[in-house]
Amino acid sequence: xxxxxxxxxxxxxxxxxxxxxxxxxxxxxxxxxxxxxxxxxxxxxxxxxxxxxxxxxxxxxxxxxxxxxxxxxxxxxxxxxxxxxxxxxxxxxxxxxxxxxxxxxxxxxxxxxxxxxxxxxxxxxxxxxxxxxxxxxxxxxxxxxxxxxxxxxxxxxxxxxxxxxxxxxxxxxxxxxxxxxxxxxxxxxxxxxxxxxxxxxxxxxxxxxxxx
Amino acid sequence: xxxxxxxxxxxxxxxxxxxxxxxxxxxxxxxxxxxxxxxxxxxxxxxxxxxxxxxxxxxxxxxxxxxxxxxxxxxxxxxxxxxxxxxxxxxxxxxxxxxxxxxxxxxxxxxxxxxxxxxxxxxxxxxxxxxxxxxxxxxxxxxxxxxxxxxxxxxxxxxxxxxxxxxxxxxxxxxxxxxxxxxxxxxxxxxxxxxxxxxxxxxxxxxxxxxxxxxxxxxxxxxxxxxxxxxxxxxxxxxxxxxxxxxxxxxxxxxxxxxxxxxxxxxxxxxxxxxxxxxxxxxxxxxxxxxxxxxxxxxxxxxxxxxxxxxxxxxxxxxxxxxxxxxxxxxxxxxxxxxxxxxxxxxxxxxxxxxxxxxxxxxxxxxxxxxxxxxxxxxxxxxxxxxxxxxxxxxxxxxxxxxxxxxxxxxxxxxxxxxxxxxxxxxxxxxxxxxxxxxxxxxxxxxxxxxxxxxxxxxxxxxxxxxxxxxxxxxxxxxxxxxxxxxxxxxxxxxxxxxxxxxxxxxxxxxxxxxxxxxxxxxxxxxxxxxxxxxxxxxxxxxxxxxxxxxxxxxxxxxxxxxxxxxxxxxxxxxxxxxxxxxxxxxxxxxxxxxxxxxxxxxxxxxxxxxxxxxxxxxxxxxxxxxxxxxxxxxxxxxxxxxxxxxxxxxxxxxxxxxxxxxxxxxxxxxxxxxxxxxxxxxxxx
Numbered sequence: 001x002x003x004x005x006x007x008x009x010x011x012x013x014x015x016x017x018x019x020x021x022x023x024x025x026x027x028x029x030x031x032x033x034x035x036x037x038x039x040x041x042x043x044x045x046x047x048x049x050x051x052x053x054x055x056x057x058x059x060x061x062x063x064x065x066x067x068x069x070x071x072x073x074x075x076x077x078x079x080x081x082x083x084x085x086x087x088x089x090x091x092x093x094x095x096x097x098x099x100x101x102x103x104x105x106x107x108x109x110x111x112x113x114x115x116x117x118x119x120x121x122x123x124x125x126x127x128x129x130x131x132x133x134x135x136x137x138x139x140x141x142x143x144x145x146x147x148x149x150x151x152x153x154x155x156x157x158x159x160x161x162x163x164x165x166x167x168x169x170x171x172x173x174x175x176x177x178x179x180x181x182x183x184x185x186x187x188x189x190x191x192x193x194x195x196x197x198x199x200x201x202x203x204x205x206x207x208x209x210x211x212x
Numbered sequence: 213x214x215x216x217x218x219x220x221x222x223x224x225x226x227x228x229x230x231x232x233x234x235x236x237x238x239x240x241x242x243x244x245x246x247x248x249x250x251x252x253x254x255x256x257x258x259x260x261x262x263x264x265x266x267x268x269x270x271x272x273x274x275x276x277x278x279x280x281x282x283x284x285x286x287x288x289x290x291x292x293x294x295x296x297x298x299x300x301x302x303x304x305x306x307x308x309x310x311x312x313x314x315x316x317x318x319x320x321x322x323x324x325x326x327x328x329x330x331x332x333x334x335x336x337x338x339x340x341x342x343x344x345x346x347x348x349x350x351x352x353x354x355x356x357x358x359x360x361x362x363x364x365x366x367x368x369x370x371x372x373x374x375x376x377x378x379x380x381x382x383x384x385x386x387x388x389x390x391x392x393x394x395x396x397x398x399x400x401x402x403x404x405x406x407x408x409x410x411x412x413x414x415x416x417x418x419x420x421x422x423x424x425x426x427x428x429x430x431x432x433x434x435x436x437x438x439x440x441x442x443x444x445x446x447x448x449x450x451x452x453x454x455x456x457x458x459x460x461x462x463x464x465x466x467x468x469x470x471x472x473x474x475x476x477x478x479x480x481x482x483x484x485x486x487x488x489x490x491x492x493x494x495x496x497x498x499x500x501x502x503x504x505x506x507x508x509x510x511x512x513x514x515x516x517x518x519x520x521x522x523x524x525x526x527x528x529x530x531x532x533x534x535x536x537x538x539x540x541x542x543x544x545x546x547x548x549x550x551x552x553x554x555x556x557x558x559x560x561x562x563x564x565x566x567x568x569x570x571x572x573x574x575x576x577x578x579x580x581x582x583x584x585x586x587x588x589x590x591x592x593x594x595x596x597x598x599x600x601x602x603x604x605x606x607x608x609x610x611x612x613x614x615x616x617x618x619x620x621x622x623x624x625x626x627x628x629x630x631x632x633x634x635x636x637x638x639x640x641x642x643x644x645x646x647x648x649x650x651x652x653x654x655x656x657x658x659x660x661x662x663x664x665x666x667x668x669x670x671x672x673x674x675x676x677x678x679x680x681x682x683x684x685x686x687x688x689x690x691x692x693x694x695x696x697x698x699x700x701x702x703x704x705x706x707x708x709x710x711x712x713x714x715x716x717x718x719x720x721x722x723x724x725x726x727x728x729x730x731x732x733x734x735x736x737x738x739x740x741x742x743x744x745x746x747x748x749x750x751x752x753x754x755x756x757x758x759x760x761x762x763x764x765x766x767x768x769x770x771x772x773x774x775x776x777x778x779x780x781x782x783x784x785x786x787x788x789x790x791x792x793x794x795x796x797x798x799x800x801x802x803x804x805x806x807x808x809x810x811x812x813x814x815x816x817x818x819x820x821x822x823x824x825x826x827x828x829x830x831x832x833x834x835x836x837x838x839x840x841x842x843x844x845x846x847x848x849x850x851x852x853x854x855x856x857x858x859x860x861x862x863x864x865x866x867x868x869x870x871x872x873x874x875x876x877x878x879x880x881x882x883x884x885x886x887x888x889x890x891x892x893x894x895x896x897x898x
Contacts (some may be wrong), residue, residue: 008622029315030316030317030437032435032457033454033457034457035457069357071359072353072359072360072361078829099355107357108358109355114386140316145284145285145317146284148283162457163458166648167349169287170288171288171353171361172361174350174509200457200458201458202432202456202458203429204285204287205285206285206286206355206358206359207285207314207317207319207355208285208317209315209357209358210315212315
């Protein structure tokens with residue numbers, strides 16, 4: 001009996017510690033993921049209402065791109081056709097490319113499924129799907145801070161790259177030419193079976209317009 | 213693609229251009245949500261006197277601009293100056309930012325107004341110019357919830373005037389904004405400790421505030437949106453900064469703005485070296501290994517090589533003796549090296565604890581030490597030439613050619629090897645010794661011990677393997693010849709040390725030193741003639757000479773100031789900061805006359821035509837930081853690069869790119885490659 005009480009005490013102490021820890025980390029509401037960690041599972045609908053789960057793409061490389069077409073940094077990549085080129089190149093290599101919109105209703109970048117479908121067509125997006133994350137839950141679970149903020153997930157579901165698209169944190173399209181593209185480097189290395197050299201960088205761009 | 217880019221830029225960026233030549237300011241330019249203006253604090257400028265100008269953004273309510281570290285998102289404003297020849301921007305003063313919460317993100321920036329002041333230095337001599345056209349291309353990102361990039365070309369014509377300048381209508385704003393600048397001086401002694409998830413920023417000193425916040429200059433370090441827990445400690449306070457996953461494996465300095473919230477909000481600009489907290493095992497092991505390798509290679513350096521040679525010679529003469537004797541002799545030699553390295557490390561630690569900025573080779577900054585070394589080496593060379601013999605064999609080296617070397621002699625030849633080794637630096641050594649002094653005392657001693665063992669190793673290995681000893685030729689006349697030859701090598705070392713001394717003392721005192729050296733040589737020759745009377749006289753002559761050398765020979769006055777450096781400018785922190793700030797490429801050569809490695813590098817790799825030409829083509833500003841004499845500024849700078857001694861070569865590729873550190877042994881190719889590698893295009897500012 002004594003032992004039983006002791007273990008109850010122990011377990012509850014442990015649980016409260018966990019709770020305190022979780023609370024501490026939830027302070028900013030943003031997760032802080034590291035390379036090598038399992039990419040958090042999610043289920044989101046695309047503009048056509050079709051559901052996509054991360055786990056359904058196990059066995060393939062998955063690129064996650066945080067998206068807001070109103071953001072000048074996103075425009076830099078789309079207006080020059082750069083983002084579409086990348087989407088086309090890598091989906092052709094059997095990579096799954098998911099663009100995620102975490103803007104809350106009424107905020108920049110948000111759109112109804114119909115708006116998003118239209119925009120997707122207008123911009124000539126070649127992504128596998130554009131996913132709607134109005135609640136921001138998935139964005140926060142990935143610690144997505146900016147648009148764009150890029151993640152590369154390997155076939156085992158582990159993160160192999162997270163951070164900026166390239167090393168030129170500016171809005172000017174002229175900077176695309178000499179930029180070192182981290183996502184391209186990560187994908188090319190991974191697809192060739194090599195380790196990713198720069199696996200974690202500081203993302204740049206507009207803040208993700210989460211729900212208040 | 214090109215067409216698309218152009219169209220994109222026209223549609224996205226609102227580019228304003230305005231050419232106006234009003235006094236002290238140009239008309240403001242209106243852009244979405246901001247008004248931008250280039251203003252000066254005064255109506256005119258005087259040649260050679262700095263003048264302050266500023267870009268002033270007036271920001272619509274609810275919108276904001278960013279600080280140099282924008283935080284979780286956004287981008288800092290950029291200015292690209294176009295100034296008349298000879299004019300340069302020397303400083304830029306950022307006001308203290310405010311955190312701007314955009315949950316769950318946090319940005320650092322400014323609301324309502326940003327007055328970004330820059331100091332422009334006009335050339336000293338006035339040219340024909342009656343006024344200076346100052347032009348700035350400013351670009352920025354202004355955000356509320358959404359963000360809009362903007363840019364403008366701003367022009368200002370500032371007249372030159374001999375008379376003291378009148379304040380402009382903006383002078384008050386220039387004065388007022390100073391209250392928002394972080395103070396360069398703070399009342400605390402800082403320590404930065406890197407832990408697993410946090411970096412502890414600790415301040416020792418008064419705590420008259422309840423909270424503090426640290427704005428890091430670098431955005432990759434900390435999680436901006438996370439709280440920075442503040443607590444008071446026994447002798448100050450501690451701020452816990454939450455690390456981000458992009459936090460670098462090795463951080464040398466932590467720089468940024470510290471804001472404390474007490475009765476009022478106060479801000480301080482800080483730049484603190486990061487304490488290597490109980491370095492990881494692998495890092496320590498690496499340093500110990502590097503030290504050993506460095507010590508090993510030190511044997512081949514010009515200063516130590518003769519000593520090693522002579523030790524080997526003495527082995528050849530030991531040829532027939534027992535293994536036991538060889539072992540004891542090598543143990544004594546190693547002991548001599550170890551004890552002197554410990555003494556050296558201990559002395560350095562004590563002096564550094566006392567606040568002295570000293571590093572490897574520091575003892576050669578003392579003329580007394582130099583004279584002592586010169587006297588010793590000259591005496592040795594005379595001994596090698598056979599001018600005299602020392603009965604007690606206390607100098608040891610080579611004494612055992614015919615007879616056997618005493619163990620005491622072995623011990624002292626170890627001491628001697630260390631003494632003459634100190635002006636040399638071998639590869640691996642710089643990093644190891646640099647690391648040693650960031651560590652607790654036991655680790656410092658361990659690294660120096662490893663260095664000592666490396667230096668002793670070749671001799672010990674020889675002692676432990678009779679097979680190797682057998683390879684040496686039989687003793688004979690060749691040994692005497694070799695010994696005399698070595699005497700000349702020692703004389704060479706003497707000459708070189710005298711030339712170092714020449715940079716530290718007055719020319720007249722140098723003559724006294726040489727005179728004393730002659731006197732001493734005479735005394736030693738007398739001693740060698742034998743006979744009691746002569747020996748008494750010899751001792752007398754030697755004592756007088758020694759006294760003469762140490763009293764008359766040391767009138768310290770540096771000849772360095774007058775030194776001719778040619779294309780090389782004299783290093784000052786201000787000059788380098790200024791050049792780097794202006795985006796110029798800068799090469800700094802940290803050197804000293806007593807550092808042979810430095811001299812060799814300069815001759816072999818820096819002063820060759822191909823490299824000189826490349827420096828010119830790349831318009832690299834060359835700075836020489838001469839550490840021949842003690843210099844706290846240089847010592848501090850070396851430390852900031854994790855070094856305790858010279859040589860050190862630092863290259864700033866320009867355009868605000870991070871500095872690169874070149875290897876300690878240079879070849880022209882290494883330098884050329886480094887210059888080519890970093891010719892990468894500078895970040896565009898248009």
